Amino acid sequence: MISITPFVQPEKASGDIRDMVVEVYKQSSSLSASIRPSLKPAVEHLLRFVNSYYSNRIEGNSTEPADIIHAEEVRPTDLVKRNDLLEVEAHLAAQAALADSKVKPEHITDRAFLCLIHKWFFEDLSESTRTHVRESTGEVFVVEPGQLRTTQVQVGKHLPPSVEELNGYLNWFHSAYRLDHLFGESRLLAASAAHHRLAWIHPFLDGNGRVCRLFTDSYMRAAGVEGYGLWTLSRGFARTVDEYKLRLAGADMVRQGSTDGRGILSNRGLEAFQRYFLETCLDQIQYLSGVLEIESFDIRLKQYADLRVAGGALSTKGKQLKKWRVEAFILLKEIINGTKVMRGDVPAFTKMGETNSRAMVKQLIEEGWISGEAKELLKIKRIPFDAISYLFPHLW
Numbered sequence: 001m002i003s004i005t006p007f008v009q010p011e012k013a014s015g016d017i018r019d020m021v022v023e024v025y026k027q028s029s030s031l032s033a034s035i036r037p038s039l040k041p042a043v044e045h046l047l048r049f050v051n052s053y054y055s056n057r058i059e060g061n062s063t064e065p066a067d068i069i070h071a072e073e074v075r076p077t078d079l080v081k082r083n084d085l086l087e088v089e090a091h092l093a094a095q096a097a098l099a100d101s102k103v104k105p106e107h108i109t110d111r112a113f114l115c116l117i118h119k120w121f122f123e124d125l126s127e128s129t130r131t132h133v134r135e136s137t138g139e140v141f142v143v144e145p146g147q148l149r150t151t152q153v154q155v156g157k158h159l160p161p162s163v164e165e166l167n168g169y170l171n172w173f174h175s176a177y178r179l180d181h182l183f184g185e186s187r188l189l190a191a192s193a194a195h196h197r198l199a200w201i202h203p204f205l206d207g208n209g210r211v212c213r214l215f216t217d218s219y220m221r222a223a224g225v226e227g228y229g230l231w232t233l234s235r236g237f238a239r240t241v242d243e244y245k246l247r248l249a250g251a252d253m254v255r256q257g258s259t260d261g262r263g264i265l266s267n268r269g270l271e272a273f274q275r276y277f278l279e280t281c282l283d284q285i286q287y288l289s290g291v292l293e294i295e296s297f298d299i300r301l302k303q304y305a306d307l308r309v310a311g312g313a314l315s316t317k318g319k320q321l322k323k324w325r326v327e328a329f330i331l332l333k334e335i336i337n338g339t340k341v342m343r344g345d346v347p348a349f350t351k352m353g354e355t356n357s358r359a360m361v362k363q364l365i366e367e368g369w370i371s372g373e374a375k376e377l378l379k380i381k382r383i384p385f386d387a388i389s390y391l392f393p394h395l396w
Contacts (some may be wrong), residue, residue: 005191006176008174008271010185017036017271019190020278025225027285032227034230035292042383043292044229054238055213055246056084063088063394071318083129091210092119098218105222106180108215109194111148111170111203117214118204119146132206138245149205153268158252160202169201169383179222189222192277193270194219196251200265213237236280245279247273299332304390305329315386325360327352331378332369341378 010018049068050179056063061084067076067086076082107113113290122130122145130143139153148170150163161169177194195216202208213234215232222230237244237355252271291297307313308324315321327350332351335341341349347357361378364370367386372378 003258004014004172004265005193005270006197006199007186007189008039008267008274010189011191013185013274014271017189017278018185018280020275021185024188024278024281027282027289028225028231031230031285031289032344035230036294036295036336036338038338038380039292040230042380046383046388046392047229047232048092048358051217051232051234052088053230053396055210055234055240056091057211058090058234058241058244059209063089066316069225086125086129090121092122092123093224094214095217096373098214103218103222106178108179108218108222109174109177110169114170114198114203114211114215115146117150117218118207118211120358121134121165121207121210121214122146130206136309143204143206148203151205153202153205155202156201156249158249166201166203168273170203171344173197177219179219180227181321188225188278189274190222191216191219191225192274195277196248196270196273199248200252227285230292231281231284233277233280235283236284240280245275247276264286291395295389300391301333301336301395304387305332307390313386313390321386322363324357324363325352328360328364331360332364332380335378335380342376343372343374343378363383 008017010021011019051066052233053063062081063084067081067085071085071089076085079270085103094117098117101114125145127142130145131140132143133140139244148166152162153160173194177190179190182190185321195212198215199212204211216233217228220233245351249274251265253269255268304313305324305326305328308321309326311320313321313324330350331341331346343361346352346361347354350357350360352360361370365372365381368382368384369380370378371381384390
């Protein structure tokens with residue numbers, strides 16, 4: 001029998017933790033409700049890049065935002081940087097696969113699904129990228145996509161379960177955290193604890209951190225945290241990475257005496273990690289809520305548009321961006337606000353001539369702001385990378 005506390009139960013959790021659980025659900029739902037529907041897909045698309053950047057950064061990946069932005073045009077010549085960029089792109093592909101998977105909530109904790117996440121991350125990486133040397137022994141090993149480890153490993157001071165114990169622990173993990181057996185506050189408390197417990201089990205030779213965070217992304221959505229995807233835990237973990245690792249290590253500790261729970265691991269260490277997890281949730285929700293608040297977002301969009309009109313806006317490469325017409329801001333704001341505008345309506349809507357109207361719409365489409373065929377409604381497509389630093393300050 002496995003003697004590990006799955007998570008601190010609501011009735012035993014401290015008052016501040018229970019309050020934070022309520023606030024995470026409340027504030028994330030409020031963020032989801034407040035964002036304009038036309039903008040939501042574009043923000044979620046942007047946050048997938050942010051999620052990949054930060055999750056890989058936690059693992060020491062050297063990729064910079066500029067490398068991600070210009071990946072289609074310029075590939076790093078340095079082998080390490082090139083492989084690091086491939087990992088970020090693999091993470092993006094894994095997120096896309098997760099979004100399309102339509103996995104049932106009760107299966108998110110299945111061993112098979114955990115292996116599938118690992119497979120999605122590693123399957124497009126070359127064997128050379130998946131080949132590692134264990135520093136302590138000099139042993140060379142190749143990570144096989146979707147395969148559980150078949151050797152004993154050590155992570156810092158932590159000695160994960162043996163290979164012989166692995167299946168038993170994964171069965172326990174599925175049983176302890178399956179969402180169809182959890183309700184109310186327990187779901188978010190379980191999410192915070194499961195993140196650590198999966199890292200502690202360390203089921204794979206490599207990629208455990210990123211798999212844990214991808215798993216947690218799926219678990220948070222399935223646990224009913226409405227609005228998850230408009231903010232990301234990986235950004236918060238990476239920006240407090242020393243505390244993230246410290247709290248994970250604290251939850252690794254063995255039980256510290258008879259007042260520290262009944263399992264083999266420290267309840268106090270687990271509770272400290274759960275508190276940190278929830279604090280990180282609230283910090284990220286509040287950051288994105290502030291950035292996406294309608295009035296402040298529109299002010300920054302207007303400031304950016306004014307720069308474009310004046311010819312003072314620079315691309316991520318430091319080059320001057322093509323000027324906008326004043327009417328570009330008017331059109332973008334109306335589309336963002338949900339006004340139904342077809343391409344053929346733009347001349348009348350902006351009081352522009354046909355030629356200038358077509359040129360302006362073409363420019364906004366080419367820059368990636370909007371999409372829409374001749375007889376379709378214009379929609380916000382993406383938030384171009386060139387505008388991110390203006391519209392989402394301190395995002396990276």
